[in-house]
């Protein structure tokens with residue numbers, strides 16, 4: 157996500173500031189992000205509140221995960237661009253290949269309710285380290301939200317890992333490859 161977005165007081169700028177504060181080791185970048193947060197305190201606070209709410213929704217989904225085969229429960233919550241949250245858990249099947257990942261269940265939940273634009277994915281697992289979405293989910297999420305911010309937490313809640321989806325899925329396949337032949 158390009159740093160020039162920091163020049164605007166938008167939700168995406170708040171997401172860029174949040175990402176830079178949590179990932180950049182560069183003091184000048186940290187300072188730029190910190191200054192943005194100070195200048196747009198209200199916007200940044202409401203962004204943080206949405207991130208926290210998304211993680212709470214993902215934790216609720218985690219408790220409903222149906223994972224008797226892997227014993228690997230996953231909870232996900234997608235924040236759509238209108239500010240609504242759509243949660244989902246993994247749903248396993250005795251015919252293992254039919255298993256649904258939490259991210260795809262959350263996406264189906266949102267799309268069924270008429271939402272197709274997303275800005276944030278919160279992922280919650282009970283693993284030591286946070287997990288990133290599997291390859292299939294990266295592709296499906298990319299079709300709807302190529303600039304998605306992903307925030308993942310493991311068993312030690314609050315210690316989160318952040319990625320932009322484009323970091324996890326560089327050179328993606330997408331609709332234009334089908335339409336522009």
Ligand code: THU
Nearest residue numbers: 226228230246257258288289290
């Ligand atoms: N799983 C997810 O729900 N999301 C991911 O991104 C990775 C994997 C689920 C599928 C299966 O139920 C269990 O985790 C173990 O693979």
